[in-house]
Amino acid sequence: MNAIKMPQRGFSPKEFETRVERARQIMHRHKFDALLVSSPPNVRYFTGFDSQFWESPTRPWFVVVPLEGDPVAVIPEIGAPEMALTWMKDIRTWQAPNPYDDGISLLKSTIESFPRKYGRVGTEMGREMALRMPVSDFLKLRDVLALEIADGSPCIWEIRMVKTPAEIDHIHYICQIASDAYEALPASIAVGESEREIVRKLRIDIARRGADSTPFMPAISGPGGVPQIVCGPHDRLVQEGDVLFIDTGSTFDGYFCDFDRNYAIGNISDDAKRVHDALWLATEAGIKAAVPGAKTDDVFRAMAKIIEDAGAIGNNVGRLGHGLGMQLTEPPSHRLGDGTVIVENMVLTIEPGMEYAPGKMIVHEENIAITRDGPRLLTKRAPREMPIIR
Structure with a gap:
């Protein structure tokens, strides 16, 4: 059997606070007011949330990491009880699936509620990243959001490449x-x-x-x-x-x-x-x-x-x-x-x-x-x- 001690599962709130604080320093350099992530590794990186339900593609899941203020989970109601067990305090939900508005209006209002300095939101649009939402919904969000949506992948990878x-x-x-x-x-x-x-x-x-x-x-x-x-x-x-x-x-x-x-x-x-x-x-x-x-x-x-x-x-x-x-x-x-x-x-x-x-x-x-x-x-x-x- 393995000789080294098994690490404690999960991470402390302090670990996530440190990750977010470092992310904000990098976001400043990339000139983003917020990061919007939707893929399982990025959601888990910032929140600690995990679920076998990722195998179902029916519902999108979002996390917004703002330059100022606490991160926000914008997720289907079905995931709220488990997300509440993480360090996340601000959890906003909608009844999903809803093909007419699968969290887009809630996501829009959430992003627009944060202070703006650069007028840009970074998301998973670049190398070795993928949006976990319908492309049609992404295009709809881009059209209605009062901020520019830009490729945040270089910023996200700069955050994640250096491990704690x-x-x-x-x-x-x-x-x-x-x-x-x-x-x-x-x-x-x-x-x-x-x-x-x-x-x-x-x-x-x-x-x-x-x-x-x-x-x-x-x-x-x-x-x-x-x-x-x-x-x-x-x-x-x-x-x-x-x-x-x-x-x-x-x-x-x-x-x-x-x-x-x-x-x-x-x-x-x-x-x-x-x-x-x-x-x-x-x-x-x-x-x-x-x-x-x-x-x-x-x-x-x-x-x-x-x-x-x-x-x-x-x-x-x-x-x-x-x-x-x-x-x-x-x-x-x-x-x-x-x-x-x-x-x-x-x-x-x-x-x-x-x-x-x-x-x-x-x-x-x-x-x-x-x-x-x-x-x-x-x-x-x-x-x-x-x-x-x-």
Whole structure:
């Protein structure tokens, strides 16, 4: 079982007050009078509210974070009892669903009730964000609101990319759970089992160790490597000479881990061993490069040099790692041109991968937190040699 202490579920009102106060400082720089959020991660980030009811797309949910005044939840009546258990004090509701006015007039009056300095509201219109409301309702709100609605995604990501200590503790905990399950996996599987059955065993073990869910677990196998890393598992039986790749995005209390492990099915080719070792070294280089003040481009270059020297012919992933938190993947991206400056308390994945022959790819991944002294590993480091399954 996991050796580290489980963090307390949920967060204190002080934690949310700190988040909102920091958000306001960033909102000033982006010249927003308020942020309007509607997607589950952003609503949860500012309020602590969570519900399995997010699976139903029937009703929209809104939270307004003003530059002055307390945040306001503008939500369907059905969610009010649970929202009242959070730190939120101002909860405004309407009877939903109502296709003629699904909270739009209430949302309009709420936004317009706050003081105006810049005449702009920021919302989830940009990269890696999505509005959780009908586009027709968004257009209606834009037409009737007495303020400009602008892309607030850069502002929201600037807020969320830097984690609090409590958030990092949550991510560390789920990383340790998945690490322990990965280490235990070889003892429970054998040559001739299907990818699907292997994943089923790993999912069960991760849940048994304390994860809340595992919404992401692609797995694929192939002789000496795999052609892709985002699909599967399939019914293919793992065979002698295969590399088995498994990635997981498991969660604890709303926060993700995201890292993979590779397993050798019996004896694998010398080329696969060589590439695996090169990627292990590239991971080391990427971790060491992720220091405060460096840029994501620098982290990319540190890994890319080793990968290129090892004879890479491609990498269909398009980047060598990314941000991590309440979503499986978050900004920034380790790629040339991203240009994000790495700062203390970011949580990042380090993910070098390479195709070394047509249809044969191997990928490594670890999760780290950035401290003032440099990177701190949140996962348990993968072994330099692939664990062997016989």
